Amino acid sequence: MDIQLKRGLLDVCVLTAIKNEDSYGYKIIKDVKPYIEMSESTLYTILKRLELSGLLTVRTSEHDGRLRKYYHITKAGLMRIEDFKEEWREVMSIYQFVIKGDNNG
Amino acid sequence: MDIQLKRGLLDVCVLTAIKNEDSYGYKIIKDVKPYIEMSESTLYTILKRLELSGLLTVRTSEHDGRLRKYYHITKAGLMRIEDFKEEWREVMSIYQFVIKGDNNG
DNA sequence: ACGTAATACATCGTATCACGAAGTATTCTA
């Protein structure tokens, strides 16, 4: 999929992946994989960014003697998803413009 | 509108704006404005990029004693629009993932 | 006549960001 098209979707996909249940890096990648491909370096960059923006919080926890970083969505994170839904109307209007292609005569 | 979300749409919007009829910078901005905002610096950067990629060709023409650069879509440009339509299925599947948010239990 | 907006195009620098490459370390499995 076109990298530019992905840009506006990745953040929201990550937030969606932790929306119902706290999750961790490796699992997030596997969960979103059916919908969108994401490399590890991309994911961890995004997680860092979302943390700095206050859209999620992090908690380190031990699991089978291995450390895992669990990510938890914040209210601002949930808001971000809602904003995305709002913006989708604009996106669809652009899509309509493109498929019709009747910009001028 | 979110700048990241715009990224995958701008190129295709510009191509759509010249699809039916050759057009020029200033007019393109006004034509796509109802759907998506685009600054001049952005537009001319895009036009340059699309030209270098062979998605459009340029022809300079005089209009009222002023030079205008008319942009004409190529076959590759039309293909680009078709590819976009194909990719839209993936985009919609991602959108569904986000609005449902039922990634795990 | 004069200033301001509109038309029309161009360049530069900056900040953001996805990703490949490479690295560290543990656990599971053939």
Add this chain to the structure above:
DNA sequence: TAGAATACTTCGTGATACGATGTATTACGT
């Protein structure tokens, strides 16, 4: 016992939207 899977991290790079700024002409209001 080697390799795959799990789990996280850092670095460098290329792509790119945009504000700021500049140039030049035409149209319009007063």
